[in-house]
Amino acid sequence: MTRVAVLGASGYTGGEVLRLLLAHPGVEVVQATSDQFAGKRLDYPHPHLRGLGALRFTPHEQLGPCDVLLSCMPQGGLHQRWPRISELAGRVVDLSADFRLEDAEHARWYRKNPRPAGTPEFVYGLPEWTAAQLPNARLVAVPGCxxxxxxxxxxxxxxxxxxxxxxxxxxxxxxxxxxxxxxxxxxxxxxxxxxxxxxxxxxxxxxxxxxxxxxxxxxxxxxxxxxxxxxxxxxxxxxxxxxxxxxxxxxxxxxxxxxxxxxxxxxxxxxxxxxxxxxxxxxxxxxxxxxxxxxxxxxxxxxxxxxxxxxNLVKGAAGTAVHVLNLMLGRPETEGLVFRGLHPL
Amino acid sequence: MTRVAVLGASGYTGGEVLRLLLAHPGVEVVQATSDQFAGKRLDYPHPHLRGLGALRFTPHEQLGPCDVLLSCMPQGGLHQRWPRISELAGRVVDLSADFRLEDAEHARWYRKNPRPAGTPEFVYGLPEWTAAQLPNARLVAVPGCxxxxxxxxxxxxxxxxxxxxxxxxxxxxxxxxxxxxxxxxxxxxxxxxxxxxxxxxxxxxxxxxxxxxxxxxxxxxxxxxxxxxxxxxxxxxxxxxxxxxxxxxxxxxxxxxxxxxxxxxxxxxxxxxxxxxxxxxxxxxxxxxxxxxxxxxxxxxxxxxxxxxxxNLVKGAAGTAVHVLNLMLGRPETEGLVFRGLHPL
Amino acid sequence: MTRVAVLGASGYTGGEVLRLLLAHPGVEVVQATSDQFAGKRLDYPHPHLRGLGALRFTPHEQLGPCDVLLSCMPQGGLHQRWPRISELAGRVVDLSADFRLEDAEHARWYRKNPRPAGTPEFVYGLPEWTAAQLPNARLVAVPGCxxxxxxxxxxxxxxxxxxxxxxxxxxxxxxxxxxxxxxxxxxxxxxxxxxxxxxxxxxxxxxxxxxxxxxxxxxxxxxxxxxxxxxxxxxxxxxxxxxxxxxxxxxxxxxxxxxxxxxxxxxxxxxxxxxxxxxxxxxxxxxxxxxxxxxxxxxxxxxxxxxxxxxNLVKGAAGTAVHVLNLMLGRPETEGLVFRGLHPL
Amino acid sequence: MTRVAVLGASGYTGGEVLRLLLAHPGVEVVQATSDQFAGKRLDYPHPHLRGLGALRFTPHEQLGPCDVLLSCMPQGGLHQRWPRISELAGRVVDLSADFRLEDAEHARWYRKNPRPAGTPEFVYGLPEWTAAQLPNARLVAVPGCxxxxxxxxxxxxxxxxxxxxxxxxxxxxxxxxxxxxxxxxxxxxxxxxxxxxxxxxxxxxxxxxxxxxxxxxxxxxxxxxxxxxxxxxxxxxxxxxxxxxxxxxxxxxxxxxxxxxxxxxxxxxxxxxxxxxxxxxxxxxxxxxxxxxxxxxxxxxxxxxxxxxxxNLVKGAAGTAVHVLNLMLGRPETEGLVFRGLHPL
Structure with missing residues (x-):
């Protein structure tokens, strides 16, 4: 079982990442962080997670080592914690905009959250197009929805x-x-x-x-x-x-x-x-x-x-993160992603 | 594998019954009937069933033998086809109001769709309360939502x-x-x-x-x-x-x-x-x-x-039908019903 | 023209009170107060008031004399400013819950916003039932929606x-x-x-x-x-x-x-x-x-x-306030309230 | 008072045309036609017209003479009744697509509802741009929304x-x-x-x-x-x-x-x-x-x-029809169109 931590797990994307990972056969969620809900169970802000285990949120600063970190922090959140997070996590999948663009392009569009010098390049995690790079990737950025x-x-x-x-x-x-x-x-x-x-x-x-x-x-x-x-x-x-x-x-x-x-x-x-x-x-x-x-x-x-x-929260965020994770880990591409939807809704 | 047919499968309840059964590990959907969509694939009226097999609708009159029939016909639809349907299906789970009430009560509330004389009594399929009767039941009526x-x-x-x-x-x-x-x-x-x-x-x-x-x-x-x-x-x-x-x-x-x-x-x-x-x-x-x-x-x-x-379409209809089916067949109660929902939605 | 001031005019009820009064033939809106939007035009928070005059919000504390005050302050807001407001306004129509109930009843239901001792009794402004008391009323409380x-x-x-x-x-x-x-x-x-x-x-x-x-x-x-x-x-x-x-x-x-x-x-x-x-x-x-x-x-x-x-914002609040005002002023009951609605919507 | 008839008045556009005209000070609605609701009061399909007079729908075929006809018939409806309608109505404002385009363009886009040979040209009723043509226009087509x-x-x-x-x-x-x-x-x-x-x-x-x-x-x-x-x-x-x-x-x-x-x-x-x-x-x-x-x-x-x-139903249809009517009749441009909207909604 791959040990996965979710950073910034109390928002909507975090809730969907947790929904998918808690039912994923190849993954163990070892930690989910939230400053706002630290000490509360995952289902406190995420009603759809009721019954899916008894994990509780820990503060961001108490993040521990893990095989893969999925970060749902808002823009700049991962920047700010770099390189410490990089040392804790063997591999990182980031759902924010922090690492999607190359340096010059990033500096132009995200002036308010500039990327610190020296942060490494992330693979762009668009599985239908970049799947070949994912098995060996250590750092992956999930596209904007x-x-x-x-x-x-x-x-x-x-x-x-x-x-x-x-x-x-x-x-x-x-x-x-x-x-x-x-x-x-x-x-x-x-x-x-x-x-x-x-x-x-x-x-x-x-x-x-x-x-x-x-x-x-x-x-x-x-x-x-x-x-x-x-x-x-x-x-x-x-x-x-x-x-x-x-x-x-x-x-x-x-x-x-x-x-x-x-x-x-x-x-x-x-x-x-x-x-x-x-x-x-x-x-x-x-x-x-x-x-x-x-x-x-x-x-x-x-x-x-x-x-x-x-x-936007699944294919546009959490689902692609899991899709990327499957490809990084060499697991079946659709594992944990088989739900086919509801109609009418 | 239990061979299940779905009668009247093109409506909303039918679509949800199919969604649950097509992913159910203990069941094979052998037939789904619809006069309106006869010959069309299941995903023609049910967009959420795309990719879930290539079954096509058959007309109601072409219903064949099966282990269990789930009927999603509107009120009176099962009445009218009784007792022929009873002969084709080993067991029947009905989602309409046709067999929920005892004779006198039914006659009073459903005057426009009276129940023919001689139709047998159905067990009321409210699993939290009538589970004990379900393993031996041949005929079960699912509650109104x-x-x-x-x-x-x-x-x-x-x-x-x-x-x-x-x-x-x-x-x-x-x-x-x-x-x-x-x-x-x-x-x-x-x-x-x-x-x-x-x-x-x-x-x-x-x-x-x-x-x-x-x-x-x-x-x-x-x-x-x-x-x-x-x-x-x-x-x-x-x-x-x-x-x-x-x-x-x-x-x-x-x-x-x-x-x-x-x-x-x-x-x-x-x-x-x-x-x-x-x-x-x-x-x-x-x-x-x-x-x-x-x-x-x-x-x-x-x-x-x-x-x-x-x-109303799941716990209030299709999900309870599958829950009832699990109990009738002696299978795990939650089989095929593990989806925990989405938030926000 | 009756000179009307609206206290607490930047919320939804305030917006509807202004919409009705600005088109009312017998009334002149002389002041509208808001601390949050002081100095801004009425249509800044109320897009539907664009083109209806150039009045700007003043801070609550700058409320001046008027013939009638319509108060859209939240609970306790009028209490707190009593009796100063009573001195500025010849008559008062309050849309909050502050003065709907008699003392004992009020104390029981609104413990967090107790009514100061000595505040006078308001007429309950339910025109279909209390119209007879309104022409002579100085203080009227509009019902909760x-x-x-x-x-x-x-x-x-x-x-x-x-x-x-x-x-x-x-x-x-x-x-x-x-x-x-x-x-x-x-x-x-x-x-x-x-x-x-x-x-x-x-x-x-x-x-x-x-x-x-x-x-x-x-x-x-x-x-x-x-x-x-x-x-x-x-x-x-x-x-x-x-x-x-x-x-x-x-x-x-x-x-x-x-x-x-x-x-x-x-x-x-x-x-x-x-x-x-x-x-x-x-x-x-x-x-x-x-x-x-x-x-x-x-x-x-x-x-x-x-x-x-x-x-809830019109018959349940602003519209009844204007209805009450019409009756207080001896004007035609439906004046300023003739809009008959939209369909479909 | 200008005597106006509304042809095809039971749909959504018809309902809004009637709402505006029944409150219009310069216009008398003399007839409203509907085959489906013939004999019913206007407020039968239009709940927002309750209290606005006691007019009843007449069948299309019973349309009588009027000063101006506003037609809310679906595409082809006015074509089919031409030139009889032209004889009954002094002036016509059409809200369908029948007369918006010149012949060649119309024939290309509306092949299923071709315009009969010999129908006259309508002025395009976009008041901000064609106001100058409207006072003398006998036939006007209102733009698509x-x-x-x-x-x-x-x-x-x-x-x-x-x-x-x-x-x-x-x-x-x-x-x-x-x-x-x-x-x-x-x-x-x-x-x-x-x-x-x-x-x-x-x-x-x-x-x-x-x-x-x-x-x-x-x-x-x-x-x-x-x-x-x-x-x-x-x-x-x-x-x-x-x-x-x-x-x-x-x-x-x-x-x-x-x-x-x-x-x-x-x-x-x-x-x-x-x-x-x-x-x-x-x-x-x-x-x-x-x-x-x-x-x-x-x-x-x-x-x-x-x-x-x-x-789409007002500025995009009924409201522009009334705006056009005002300009055709030489009345104030905004007459009957002063409602400024609701917020929030």
Whole structure:
């Protein structure tokens, strides 16, 4: 059994990481940290963990040695504790934005939480694209939820040379991506029926999509990213609008996506008419580690639209962390991630 | 492997029965019937079943022999096909209201779907109370979702002699209990923000709660039942208001509930201060077979309030059907029912 | 023009009071106070007030003289500033719970915010029942939103002698009743799908319903009140379950309600089959000063159910304050309150 | 008093047209037609019209003469009844798509509901842009709700020569835009948490935005339109992503929008920091005839983002119809349209 500790385990991502790990046959959760809930049982802030063992939170500072550390700390939290944490944990999977980007790119987008000099490079943990690097990786950064959806949609098109450099990503997101800390914008009467483009330009996932696409395909797109809050708790829908590099119909981009993900257990390309629910949408994917994609083409105007839906807390965070962990440990890829969702929900 | 067929499998309850059975280690789903979707794969109407096998719906009339039949037909659907179905299936678990009540009671509440003369009696499948009868039962009727919640709350109080006969049950319910067929009341613009007591008096679960309580405790309460639609898809909250038979504080009813359900894996009595979410609510229970209960007492006014929360499609239907099946087959009680829920949702 | 000041005007009730008063032909809003938003325009926290004048908030302590003060301060806020405020304002309409109950009753239910000795008595501002006292009243307390709904439902039955003393009130409420201050329970991911009986016993509206019923009908019921949070922002549905004092059918309680409210512009008794939306529900009443009532009787079991729906921020607060103001000033009862609602919403 | 008839008045748009007209001081509603509800009172399907007069629906075929006809018939409904209706009504305001486009464009996008030969041309009723044509217009077509939002955002940029021809419009919409007829996609359990791009390409509003922009500015953009269903009943948010024709910062597009709408009572350009709710969103605009716009620029990448929020049933349909009517009749522009919205909602 691999001994895993979860740092910063009282938030929403931490709760989902714990849910998955506590039921994972190859892993023992040896520690979960939270300053706010230190001494309380895991199910105190996480009602869905009731009955899943009697572990209690310890303060962050009491983190002990472990085989793998999964960090759910907010931005900067892992930076600040580096290199001490690196010494305690044999391997680290980080769910924050601290180590996703290379130094220069990071410095540009995260000026308020600069990365200390000398921190090592992390592998980008996008399993459908970087699985080969994971078995030997000691340090892995899990993608941001909206960047994750956009990359799964965009990468096959860029790699296949189907699209021009300018790409619009119009991402829609529920409230849970904002975390467990209340504020005015997340106050229920203000958020319940919200439909607002809260970050039309300047979102940090812009840099993540651009630089990771460049790293994985060799071609750097210009990403035009906007994020809109919708009246949901969980779920991301990323709509990628790209311009065809040459006249095409639907078959080419569909083939690019389908061939990329044919063997991938968690990514599915939705075909029209295959279902009474023919569009990618987060609903039936909530709680699962799956991402659904669709492709549509306006041949006359030269636009390719790829929609990507996922659960921001699972495929967009905790589930991918476990997926990464499975690959790092050489375990079956889908272990602990077999839940297939609920409908209707 | 027990060979199970699901009759009427294209609705919401059918979808959840299939979800649970397709992942159940002791069961093989040999057939699922639907006239509307005959020939289509199970995941055509049920997006959450994608990847779970390649079974296709067959018309109801093509039902073949099986060890156990789970029927998700609407009211009267099983009646009409009796006794032919009884001959095809070794054992039957029915999720409709057709066989919950004894003849006279049934005739009174279900005048539009009278039970044909000569149909046999079914065991009432409320596992926490009737488990002893299930291993030998050939025919079992699963409780109605709101009656189920109310009975779990009320039965311990009645059995312990703590309450007067007049009991109010104020049940709140999501829209999925109304099934998968669209109508004006379920049209999204009309239902999305609905908060309406759609059945203040005369609800059939009145008779179910009264007669089952009489059957299981020997005492027949007078149940005053009302049902209110709330803006949710899944979930029931039944608030049971009872009057104390004698002056009491919280400890007695709490003890009655706690002792009744101490060994029961799916029913939990919520204690104040044990959690940051101290009230029974369907949210963290969605997708699970669990019911949460709480007890509060107004000693001055002599009222006992028990709240019961569950997922109407799982604990209130499909999950209990599988729970019943496990007990009928002598398998572990929680087999196939281990999912613990999502939070936030 | 009557010169009106609004104390504590930055919360949700304050926003609705301002919305109604700024469009009221007989009133001039001379001041609106808020410490948090002092110096900001009214539309800074209240987006729906944009374009309705250029007034800015002043700190509470800078309140000046006015003809009528409408106070939207939280509990204790008016107490603390008494008697200074009484000297500044010719007349006062208070929307908090500070002055609804008589001394002894208040002391019992509001121990944490005791009323200072010597504060005068306020008239209870329930216009359908206390209109006669309002023209001459100097001090008026507006009812609590859930008590308001329950009283409109219950009072006619008690006055007509139709019901036994024990009455259950099962109230369902949206999140806006909790005010504009964020906390964990109101954080969108926690509240969005909430269905929880957050106050099964001990709610202060118990005392308000009991004592006001006694004051207005001469008979004191024993009220068994529970409050349940539902997934809405606005709206209250109060379900009153009462036991018939003698065998009756629907006609008597229906007549009691209908005759009570026949001439009342803001209370309507819904008749079955008169509409495709035959149940009282807050939806079409949002933004309006209307309350819808329905009556149902289970003659066999002797129960009368009255449902009352209203918008907690309007009929349950700001709208009634304006209604009271109209009556105090001898103006037309419906002035400034003619908006009839939106459907669907 | 202008005598107005409403054709097809039982749907959601019809209900809002009636709400506005019944309270309009310059208009008398002489007839409202519905085959489904013929003989019923207006408030039978429209609960928010209770108390607003005793008019009853007549069948479509019994439409009589009137000064102005407002038609809320679905697509093709007015075509089919042409030219008879033209003879009955002195002037016609049509809310369907039947007469928005010129012949060739219409034939291309509405092949299933072709326009009969010989029908006359309608003025496009976008008051902020075509007001000058309305006083003398006999026939006016009201814009589609999503096209309306997109046009208000896009037209100033195109006219000012600020953007390149390729423009992405990513529109988000509630369920009420789909009308009052239930189907599987609008069934509450399926629609409540929907977040799906249901029309990624090929939406008819593509043609409307392109051709009207060409008509009003002389320049025809290539519009890349996608529509996404979000979990709301009312409201549209159109996010227009355009590419700057030359290097610019925020000030130029902001000036283009601000100067266009400075004198327009129903369109407002939201400035950052002017409010605690700094983004255009439908919530506080529901029930009103207002549209909120915002401008953001990513100078580095050369993208201009304009967000436009409105209530699809009011500014996007019924409210604009009344606005158009006011201008046709030479009445004050905002007459009958003064409601400023609710918050929170």
């Amino acid at each position: 909206m960047a994750h959806a956009a990359l799964l949609a965009l990468l096959p098109l860029v790699r296949a040379g189907l699209v021009k450099p300018d790409v619009i990503v119009d991402a829609k997101t529920g409230s849970s991506g904002g975390g467990a800390t209340p504020d005015r914008a997340s106050h229920h009467p203000e958020r319940a029926n919200a439909l607002r483009c809260y970050k039309p330009v300047g979102h940090r996932h812009t840099g993540e999509i651009e630089s990771i696409t460049a790293r994985l395909t060799g071609q750097r797109p210009t990403v035009h990213f906007s994020a809109t809050a919708v009246p949901s708790v969980r779920g991301v829908l990323a709509t990628v609008h790209a311009f065809a590099a040459r006249p095409i119909d639907e078959s080419e981009p569909l083939r690019a996506l389908a061939s990329t993900y044919r063997e991938k257990p968690f990514v599915h390309v939705v075909r029209p008419n295959a279902s009474a629910s023919p569009f990618p949408e987060p609903g039936p994917l909530l709680g699962t580690n799956h991402c659904d994609l669709s492709v549509d083409v306006d041949a006359e105007r030269g636009r390719i639209v790829v929609n990507a839906a996922l659960d | 709101m009656a189920h919640a109310a009975l779990l709350a009320l039965l311990p109080l009645v059995r312990a002699g703590l309450v007067k006969p007049d009991v109010i049950v104020d049940a709140k319910t999501g829209s999925s209990g109304g099934g998968a067929t669209p109508d004006r009341a379920s049209h999204h613009p009309e239902r999305a923000n609905a908060l309406r007591c759609y059945k203040p008096v005369g609800h059939r679960h009145t008779g179910e709660i009264e007669s089952i309580t009489a059957r299981l405790t020997g005492q027949r309460p007078t149940v005053h039942f009302s049902a209110t639609a709330v803006p949710s898809v899944r979930g029931v909250l039944a608030t049971v208001h009872a009057f104390a038979a004698r002056p009491i504080d919280e400890s007695e009813p709490l003890r009655a509930l706690a002792s009744t359900y101490r060994e029961k894996p799916f029913v939990h009595v919520v204690r104040p201060n044990a959690s940051a979410s101290p009230f029974p609510e369907p949210g963290p229970l969605l997708g699970t077979n669990h019911c949460d209960l709480s007890v509060d007492v107004d000693a001055e006014r002599g009222r006992i309030v028990v709240n019961a929360a569950l997922d | 859930m008590a308001h709904a329950a009283l409109l439902a219950l009072l006619p039955l008690v006055r007509a002698g139709l019901v036994k003393p024990d009455v259950i009130v099962d109230a369902k409420t949206g999140s806006s009743g909790g005010g504009a201050t964020p906390d964990r329970a109101s954080h969108h991911p926690e509240r969005a799908n909430a269905l929880r009986c957050y106050k099964p016993v001990g709610h202060r509206h118990t005392g308000e319903i009991e004592s006001i019923t006694a004051r207005l009908t001469g008979q004191r019921p024993t009220v068994h009140f529970s409050a349940t949070a539902v997934p809405s922002v606005r709206g209250v549905l109060a379900t009153v379950h009462a036991f018939a004092a003698r065998p009756i059918d629907e006609s008597e309680p229906l007549r009691a309600l209908a005759s009570t409210y026949r001439e009342k512009p803001f209370v309507h008794v819904v008749r079955p089959n008169a509409s495709a939306s035959p149940f009282p529900e807050p939806g079409p009443l949002l933004g309006t000063n209307h309350c819808d009532l329905s009556v149902d009787v289970d003659a066999e079991r002797g129960r009368i159910v009255v449902n009352a729906a209203l918008d | 999503m096209a309306h939002a997109a046009l208000l955002a896009l037209l100033p940029l195109v006219r000012a020569g600020l953007v390149k021809p390729d423009v992405i419009v990513d529109a988000k919409t509630g369920s009420s835009g789909g009308g009052a007829t239930p189907d599987r996609a609008s069934h509450h359990p399926e629609r409540a948490n929907a977040l799906r791009c249901y029309k990624p390409v090929g939406h008819r509003h593509t043609g409307e935005i392109e051709s009207i922009t060409a008509r009003l500015t002389g320049q025809r953009p290539t519009v890349h339109f996608s529509a996404t269903a979000v979990p709301s009943v009312r409201g549209v948010l159109a996010t227009v992503h355009a590419f700057a024709a030359r290097p610019i910062d925020e000030s130029e597009p902001l000036r283009a929008l601000a100067s266009t709408y400075r004198e327009k009572p129903f369109v407002h350009v939201v400035r950052p920091n002017a409010s605690a709710s700094p983004f255009p969103e439908p919530g506080p605009l529901l029930g009103t005839n207002h549209c909120d716009l915002s401008v953001d620029v990513d100078a580095e990448r050369g993208r201009i983002v304009v967000n436009a929020a409105l209530d």
